[in-house]
Amino acid sequence: MPTALVIGARNLGFAVIERLLSDGWTVAGAARSLETLAKVRSAGAEALDVDVTDQASVLAALQHLGARHGRVDLAVNAASPYGGSRSGPFGGGPLASPATSPSRRSSLVPLAARSVFSARAPAS
């Protein structure tokens, strides 16, 4: 059975989890909110608390799945800094707006991608 880690499980990530499960994959869904993690569990996937901006957190999830199922065949990063209880203008707003500061949310996106790409499991 191929194994997948889906990071971000609220909306798109959850649909990916459901599709993979119905194709016979073993799936773990990673999120932060308890509500999302519960939803992942009730769909039949393993729920993992992962901070996508923390490389160690992403690596730990991959290692956990590798130890449990032998290997990870697919990792999907669908994490988004928007959604849930987080608010604010989507995209940060106009550049000249007094409310726009160097948006932490925008910087989260490449950080998250970097964590997923650079996470390396140690050779066993």
Place this chain on the structure above:
Amino acid sequence: MSAQGGPATIVQVTGGSARRGMPGRGLWAAGAFGVRALTQAAASELREQEIHVALLIVDASIDRSGTDDLGTADPGSLADAVAYLAGQSTRAVTHELQGTPARDNWTP
């Protein structure tokens, strides 16, 4: 994933802001362009380890409430795109796949 050996796939999801800076979303686009760059670099770096890296550009508003709004993308169709990327033959792999609702205004 590289240490475990053997083929694997990484799918990075992003939005239309990875291709164009839209008004009101400049800061977001700065991050999204960066994700595209990282994904391209990773795709090249991980090739010899048989890791297929793909960027899925969701060039759309994603329907969050299960409506039939044809101007939005539904999560199920996007999940189909992920499954497609995960199952490709190594003879022809996709490194960037863009999806957009046919009824939505589209800028290449």
